Amino acid sequence: MKLARLPDGSPEVFRTLQGEGPSMGCPAVFLRLSLCNLHCVWCDTPFTWNWEGTPWPHLDKRKFSKSDYIVEQTPAELTATLESASRPGDRLVITGGEPLLQQGELSALVTLLSPNFSAIEIETNGTQLPIPALDSHIAQYNVSPKLANSQNAPELRIQEKAMKFFATCERAFFKFVVVSQSDLKEVEELQQRFEIPASRILLMPEGRSAEALAKSRSWLAQECLDHGYRLTDRLHVQLWGDERAK
Ligand SMILES: Nc1nc2[nH]cc(C(=O)O)c2c(=O)[nH]1
Ligand code: SF4
Ligand SMILES: [Mg+2]
Secondary structure (H helix, E strand, O other): OEEEEOOOOOEOEEEEEOOOOOOOOOEEEEEEEOOOOOOOOOOOOHHHOOEOOOOOOOOOOOOEOHHHHEEEOOHHHHHHHHHHHOOOOOEEEEEOOOHHHHHHHHHHHHHHHHHHOOEEEEEEOOOOOOOHHHHOOOOEEEEOOOOHHHOOOHHHHOOHHHHHHHHHOOOEEEEEEEOOOOHHHHHHHHHHHHOOOHHHEEEEEOOOOHHHHHHHHHHHHHHHHHHOOEEOOOHHHHHHOOOOOO
C-alpha cells in the first residue's frame, strides 16, 4: 500500500484524539494513506498528492517528491505497526489523501485488524464507492464532499453513485468544510439533491490555525442552529496547530 511517509521513513501512524466529526475527542490510532484523486487548494495534506511535475495549484505553492513522501508496506507489515501503536479501546481512523483509492489492500488490512479496535472509521472525499469486503468492517464514514471553494471541477468532486451510497448509509456522516457564508447554499443543494438527513450533516470551519478557525466559529454555529446541522471543530488544530502526525 502507498502510505504517507514521515521524515524518518516510517509510515504516518500516530495515536491522538479524533479531531473532527461525530467522534471528536475519542482516542484513536490514525493511518494516513498517500494519493488523492482531488486537488483542493486549501488541502492540509498536499504531500499526499501535489507531486513535482504536476500542474495542480495550491495555496502553499509547494511541490513534493514521491520518493520523500510515499512509503510502501503490505497489509501484514502495517498490521504489526498499528497494533503496537494502539491501546485497548482505541478507534482506528484511516485517512489520506483519499484512502478509498486503495480499497483492495485496505480490505485485507481491516480484516486483520478488526478485533484490535473498538471501531474503524474512514475519512473520505465521497467520490469512491466502498467495496463490500471493506464496507463490512467500517463502523463510520466521515464523508467530506468538496464544494466549489476547493477549486476542483464539479464533475470530479461530486460523484452520483458514491454520494447516493453514503446518503442512504446510516454509518455515514457528511462533514462539509465551509470557508465563507456563501458555501451554505451549496450544502443545502447537495442535501436536497441526495436527500441527506440534516442530522447526518456537520459543518466544519476551514483553517490550519486556532486563529483562522475562530474567525468563522460564531456564524457557523448560527448556520447550524438555523439548518439543524451539527457543528464540528478541528480539535487537533486547536491543540497542536498545523503540526504533522497529531
Ligand atoms: N487528530 C486528528 N484528527 C483528524 N481527523 C481527521 C484528520 C485528517 O487529517 O483526516 C485528522 C488528523 O490529522 N488529526
Ligand atoms: S480531497 Fe482531501 S486529501 Fe484530497 S486534496 Fe481535498 S482535502 Fe486534500
Ligand atoms: Mg486533515
